[in-house]
Amino acid sequence: MKVRIKFAKRGSMKFVGHLDIMRYFQKAIRRADIDVAYSEGFSPHQLLSFASPLGVGIESEGELFDMTLAGRQEPAWIKDALNAQMNPEMEILEVWELPEDAKKSMSLVSAADYRIGFRDGYAPDVDLAETIAAFYAQPEIKVIKKTKSSEKEVDIKPMIYALSADADHKIYLKAAAGSVENLKPELVMEAYFTFLGIPFSPFACCITRLQLYLDE
């Protein structure tokens, strides 16, 4: 039996990195007595597959991972059993059963929604809705992408699927995510600050991933 699990990672848990979150779940699954399936071999591991690593510093309302079970346990029971093991800043939001031949969520991720706010003292002194609209209306949004060996200029506009700001001074971004194309929200915000002519601090934004989109 395969299930997909959607969870939230909030508050101070944003400082716990992706690998440590995986270990956190492995232990929680054991404590919850979930009948998880294991790989073969001398050091078997739980059959878990996380959809998309979340960077340190980012909160989330919609992370996904897939789990293979050895026997049958009801999704509703799994949700309650896992929630009983979570700390107050982690929450299992949904558990649903997948067909046996379902592809791993990791290979299906295509986009993500983000909510972006500003830390105290970092909000630019401009009309957010207006400038975001003007920023997004540009025909091209060029940024310098640094890799280990080189720096190159790329147009990130095609990877931005939606961008707007609301009255609460929050920015909503839908951008490419996953193994084919992936756009980091920080990069969009850096380009926006450059557009405004304001120096960008890596601490300016607090980002929440709201949802992952899968190509199914």
Next chain:
Amino acid sequence: MRKLALSDEILLTIEKPARYIGNEVNMIVKDPKQVDIRFVMCFPDVYEIGMSHLGIQILYDMYNSREDIYCERVYSPWTDLDRIMREQNIPLFAIESQDPIKEFDFLGITLQYEMCYTNVLQILDLSQIPLLAKDRTEDDPIVIGGGPCTYNPEPLADFFDLFYIGEGEISNMELMDLYKANKAAGGSRLDFLKAAAKLSCIYVPRFYDVTYHADGTIASFEPNTEGVSPTVKKDVVMDVSHTYYPKKPLVPFIQATQDRVVLEIQRGCIRGCRFCQAGQVYKPVRERSLEFLKEAAVSMLDSTGHDEISLSSLSSSDYSKLPELIDFLIDHCGSKRVNISLPSLRIDAFSLDVMKKVQDVKKSSLTFAPEAGSQRLRNVINKGLTEESILNGAAMAFHGGWNRVKLYFMLGLPTETPEDEEGIALLAEKIAMLYYDEIPKEQRQGKVQVTASASFFIPKPFTALQWAPMYTCEEYDRRAHFVNDKFKEQLNKKSLKFQWHNADVSVLEGILARGDRRVGATILSAYRKGCIYDAWSESFCYDKWQEAMAETGVNEEFYNLRTRDLDEIFPWDFIDTGVTKEYLKREWKRALEEKVTPNCRQACANCGVKVFGGGVCFEGQN
């Protein structure tokens, strides 16, 4: 969001921010306003090391079992955060409540190794607590030291208000009650220290005066305050099957060094190796009952979700119910896919059989600790392991499919000669040859690999070798290179590897281990020069330590290089561990005569610990 002491800006700048945020699985949450005593327990090294320590988990569980106490934790901030905290004047905080440590009633620091001493000063400094106990006021926490290094607390005497000598499960609760009573009666800090000093295991350094002879040795060590005992007795838990043990140990987010359930099966050791401090100060051997261990194992695995359990003791093979315990664990853990790890097992038919059941033979290696290269020198240090038993064990293991062997040695042992040193290379060579003799070519799974590691011998207080001299850095390097050259002369040199530790760290550890109160000034001076994390080779700076020694008049000749007189008063003589100095003198003499002393189960050597009235000394008599 949970309140955090550090801003997002800082936490996103430093390495591994999860070291500082708390909220780990099984963390205890209490309202600090609802308790009478706020205690913070410190391991003065980085989080991943400190979180691996069983002792703190036991005491954390014990203190928090009381409603009137909230025990929290703190570890050394890594050097990146250390810099930021100093620049921005941020006070060090406890992980649970994230409140500044200076607001607590107690700061308890465990002292597990000498090379953490400058980290103790880092903790006090970042907490904004005066480094010297004499400068502290009524508003500062009481600073307590505990752990193995308190068997010679003197180099740290200036920095601590009191030391707790021995196992923490016994008198800590009484100490807390004394504190509450003193507070209720409106007593001062000094009043509390006087009351605490009445407990037989509590040492308050300021209540003792030391005088010295012209040659630098101690002339007298005496109480200067009425009602303070001239000796301090170590506390021992005699019934280790009915005592505190954490049912729900903490599980960190980031991977700790010890990322598994730790099951302490017994305390003490019957072996009596003459270099080993733990073997003497944790006497007598006390085994935990099978029932206690089964219950503890099951509840800890259930409450943590760990996928590995490790047995812990000084010599697990000597635990009398080991086969039953392992059968139980294999049975229980197998169904739950929990791995079993068995360090400190003697290699023999039984242990090889067990290891084959619980480990991947291809991935594991065999470990022997001959400690010295010749039988003569092994007799000097009373290490019972013979060449014959090593070769027998290795042969059995090779037939079982193992082909990697690790050997541990010490260099610079008393009476050591070039023949003893060469013996290290010869023993490694014999083991490699044995592999090729025993295992036919077609059955070999690659080459045999024998890795020998040498550390430099450091005499420790309360051991039979506490009178022995050490050597200089240059001499240690010379000996290590001599052994290395001998390895290169061996026929199977391509299957052999020899590695050794840094000599300068050992020299310093020697000075701190057998140091007196005057060494405190050296530690303070080294800290002022920027020394912290001395246990980490990337931050250890011997030059600064040498400057500090020169400035404070502490030298190697006096602390390390001389053979101490039999009637010399040692800085740690005021501590009563149960093991008598007469016994240690007898053992020192027997060492020089190359005479082996039987272990506690073979014959009683009258070491003195019978006074505790239990443990191995009285086995089979009830």
